[in-house]
Amino acid sequence: MTVRTFANPASQTAQPILSVLIPFLRDDPQPLLDALETEAAALAGTVEVVVMDDGTGDPDLTVAIETRIATFVLPVTLLTLATNEGRSKGRNRLATAARGSSLLFLDSDMRPDTPHFLGTWADLVRCDDPAVAFGGFSLLQAPTDRRFAVHRSMAAKSECVAHDIRALTPEKYVYTSNLLVRRDVFDSEGFDAAFAGWGWEDVEWAMRVSRRYPVIHVDNPATHMGLDTVQALAGKYEQSAPNFARVIAKHPDIIQGYPSFKAARLLKRIPALSAIRPWIRRVAMFEPLPVASRAFALRLYRAALYAEAV
Template sequence: MSPSSAVHDNTAWTNAAPDLSVLIPFYRDDPESLIASLDREAGALNGSVEIVLLDDGARDAALITRLIARIEACDLPIRLISLPSNEGRSIGRNRLADAARGSSLLFLDSDMRPDHDRFLQTWSDLARAGQTAVAFGGFSLLQAPEDARFAVHRSMAARSDCLPREQRALQPEKHVFTSNLLVRRDVFEAEAFDPGFTGWGWEDVEWAMRVSRRFKVEHIDNPATHMGLDTVESLAAKYEQSAPNFARVVARHPDFVSAYPSYRVARRLQTVPGLRAIRPLFKQAARSSLLPVRLRAFSLRLYRVALYAEAI
């Protein structure tokens, strides 16, 4: 832990002996609603689950004050770590793992919401059994906002992220995200997240590729809703950040990536004359509210793949 980080533990933290550590990083997001949702299961868990929160350098004093008040009122053991500056997704999650005491780690994004009232109990039972190396619980859109400005992201997520367990298991490493991911401690000690990834995207899938060469990656049905849907502009900006990360994955794991449609289409697009001039048109189409949502989503996928074609 950084010597300049601030740490706050609630009363339940001191004497807890958890099997499962729930690790929640956040940066300019408010995880208070998620904490409240998780704490509803505290009575049934008997101290078997703790939460470690990481404020990745947002420097939002009002938010931290609210969070401290919230965690003091919680029955679950909770530690809040506040970093003085932003360190990024990979380093932050590695820091969370270092602070955890459980034999298994549950990586959970701050914009997720459990879809049922035995969410933590299901993960805790797997952690206590100790047989599961890695398991992804799945996404849903059950509780996600239905605002028109999020319609494109909702369409894309329903098609590619919110998949049933059987479909995810066909390519287990591809459908791993740190938004709802159980990892046994010895697995994470063997394979941590690569701090060389910066910005948004692919650091979790690259990690799963490495892990799957040594350990079994499982998929179960223990979903949570992804509440943090993005506008087209926000999603496009994330894709722009993710292109160098995609190239990093291609260089390291060509055997996995060569089977992905995004890679195959990107390779084909490399032969298209004037792709760089055409690419902004895909983004423009995705932004147009005059077009059907499915066509806008298709255009945004083309924009992402065109970025990848230039990166590789």
């Protein structure tokens, strides 16, 4: 694998306790990097950022990012991969490149919700040094376009959950978009590289880790900016079905309590479900319907896909 590495001058003298790890593919992480840079002076080199282009293949973007971060006070390293490695392998590579004792996985389409986002994470590392901590999602800064209304509705219900509620089922509400992991924990439990496409690799990781380490939830959210259309979400669910099957095989005792598993098992009893499934998708795509109805249809479509695995 050919990897181009560019480290800005601030990285040379930094002694980070926390490494922020940001993978991206065919999008521009500069708005997020700019937001993180606003905290640089207060952090004084205790937090570094390692950002990785997972095979976008855009030399102009690479140069633009390198030029931008060269002037940053925040220590930043850019890894540019010649070909795509995928979500699990890519995050494992980022962890290898990091120098901090704790790792913060942050997706490139996230935006901090407070001006002291990194500072809060760094303080938590200094004071408590948790094995695993999730900071939470919000939609505070997310786009409000009508084409994203269904995803916004679904995310508000299932992902943007208060930290005290998340703590009741700690392994369930773990996503690699605002996730703190102590290095020794990650060294013992990396992401399963056998997961392909989209979905479930972070939840499976959390299931595995929660058997050995405590998973805590804190109130330090970031906005998920990357809302999808119904068509894009349906495509991701189609990709995720084999990953869901892998989770069932690895953690049957945990996954059986999840609503997605229960719904899939119920739908499996329906005769000719495979013939009905495309019609459920069409209902979700039908724009004149109320958002709540389309969201329900899309969840039903996901469960119908997952029925093949239960």
